[in-house]
Amino acid sequence: MEKKPKIDQTSTTLLLEYFSKMMPLTDEEKELVASKFQPRLYRKRQFILQEGDVCNVFNFVVSGCLRMYNIDESGTTHIIQFAIENWWISDKGSFYSQKPSALNIEAVEDTTVLQIKHDDLLDLYVKAPKFDRIFRVLVENSLIKMQERLLQNMGSDARIRYEEFLKQYPTLANRIPNTHIASFLGITPEFLSKIRNERVSK
Amino acid sequence: MEKKPKIDQTSTTLLLEYFSKMMPLTDEEKELVASKFQPRLYRKRQFILQEGDVCNVFNFVVSGCLRMYNIDESGTTHIIQFAIENWWISDKGSFYSQKPSALNIEAVEDTTVLQIKHDDLLDLYVKAPKFDRIFRVLVENSLIKMQERLLQNMGSDARIRYEEFLKQYPTLANRIPNTHIASFLGITPEFLSKIRNERVSK
DNA sequence: AAATGCTCTTAATCTAGATTAAGGGTAGGC
DNA sequence: GCCTACCCTTAATCTAGATTAAGAGCATTT
Incomplete structure (x- = not known):
């Protein structure tokens, strides 16, 4: 028997809280965010991104769990990152270059995300340059985590x-x-x- | 016999070129860059950063080669990244948090860098928000490279x-x-x- | 010129983790 | 209810790469 979890339409409040902790937002900026980010539910085993496709959304996980992975020449799967509540996930290489991705992003559980489309994010940067900074900090944090992960893997x-x-x-x-x-x-x-x-x- | 390589005082032109390729700069912005970035020569085996110190400069390599590495509990050295001409290097974790670093950055050859101090970079962001974007893109590129490296290491x-x-x-x-x-x-x-x-x- | 370090190489031995194989457990679909 | 598809575990065997050891080539220092 399938359950029908509803998407909480107020889930953007979680995201607004998240942003506000980094930098205070004006009311216009909050509205901009609410208008640009769309909630979406993915069922367990559904794909947010499949290799060969262009990654054209940036995802903020509201609830659930996603995994991002690639499959190497010998067919082995390597998970780069899990994303749970309050994490960001996307293939930034593909997202920013708009070229096909070699990665997959898949729901490990039923997962609700807030998504912003590539063009909408660029537009957001233009309309509210504050987000250039917010996303710079976000990416910096991802980089730091990735570096730690690399070191652990090596050491x-x-x-x-x-x-x-x-x-x-x-x-x-x-x-x-x-x-x-x-x-x-x-x-x-x-x-x-x-x-x-x-x-x-x- | 020691050679005395001179630091090319015009080396900021290389950096300005680099920035201009990403986003056109106004003359004021160019002057701002020239005033904030300082050239510095490191001799082979000199340290740009030693573990335990706070990383408070962001480095752009003009010539030469640096390596960034950590030493794990068992005493083994792991090189995270080499930086050659036109690459950026710093321990972003330490730089942005201003906490002591666990990493070392060392000159593998005599190396000339252009350095910007932590506070000057923040000031640059305020005076010319364009650099929020430029550095966002820089960090994105680093992240993409780091991700590729992780995947290669695993796969x-x-x-x-x-x-x-x-x-x-x-x-x-x-x-x-x-x-x-x-x-x-x-x-x-x-x-x-x-x-x-x-x-x-x- | 000798001495002190590095760096590179080759080879023998050893180990963390892969591979293969087999059996059992559990959930969802019919 | 059974079936199929996963998922987890245990154990035997195998391999990529580590460790240890030893010698040779260079460069720096004295």
């Missing part, structure tokens, strides 16, 4: 990376399939299973 | 990663020590030596 073994994952996404470990976590950590599900087992028996 | 074996390194830094392979390349690729110098040997004998 730590799988056990430590798993502990870090648990710290970074404390709510996620029991919510999503093991295979996704393994693919995020860059190991096989079998090996993750072994690690988990070791942890419990200690 | 490809060392041989393929080495080929990619050669493509991305074609001039670097013969300029810098093998140990640095290995540390960038996330392998030991011994193993890199083996890979190189295989390539030649094929």
Whole structure:
């Protein structure tokens, strides 16, 4: 039996709060945001972006969980990022160049996002240059996270990376399939299973 | 015998060219840039940033080569990024939070950079909001590169990663020590030596 | 010129994690 | 209710790359 979760039409308040924490917004700016961002529900396993398509929306996750991944030449899936409540996700390479993406973004659970289209974001930058700064800061934060992730991937073994994952996404470990976590950590599900087992028996 | 390379006082023209390609600048903006960015020469092995210090400059490389790296708990060095001519480098995490960095930035060769101080950059954003956008785009580009690097690190074996390194830094392979390349690729110098040997004998 | 460091190479041995394989658990569709 | 499709686990075997060790080539310093 399928449930019919309704999209909360007031979900933009969450986004406005988010922006306001970074920089106070005027009422006009708030209205601009409300008019440009559209709520949308994705069901589990639906795609926000499929490889080969151009990524032309920028997504703010209101509730649920998304994963962004690529599939390499040998067919292995690598999850770059999970996005849960209050996170941003998009393939910025494709979004800003408007060229086809090599990445997929998929709903791991039923997920509500607020989306802004590429052209609307450019328009937002023009109408309210404050958003140039807000999005600069957003991207800076993503970059910092990505750098940490790279360092961890290079420097730590799988056990430590798993502990870090648990710290970074404390709510996620029991919510999503093991295979996704393994693919995020860059190991096989079998090996993750072994690690988990070791942890419990200690 | 030490050489005394002079810093080219006209080096800001290179930076102005760089900015102008992204967005046309007015004469006032150009002057602002010229006044805010200071040229500085670092000798081979000098540090632009040492772990524990706050990163309070943003660097544009005019000539030479820098490496940014961290040292993990077990004492292994991991190079996150090389920066050669026309690249930007800084620890953005430390720079924007003004907290001590865990990273080092070191000159691999005698290197000339143009530096802007943290407060001057903020001031530049205020005086010429255009730079909010310019730096947003810069950071976006860094993020895209970092993402590609993460994917390669997760998805490809060392041989393929080495080929990619050669493509991305074609001039670097013969300029810098093998140990640095290995540390960038996330392998030991011994193993890199083996890979190189295989390539030649094929 | 000798000495002190780096850097590179080769080769033997070792280990984290992959691969393969098999069995069991559980949810959703018919 | 059963069936199919996932998902998780355990265990045996295998491999990319690490570690250790040792020697040789250069460059810097004294």
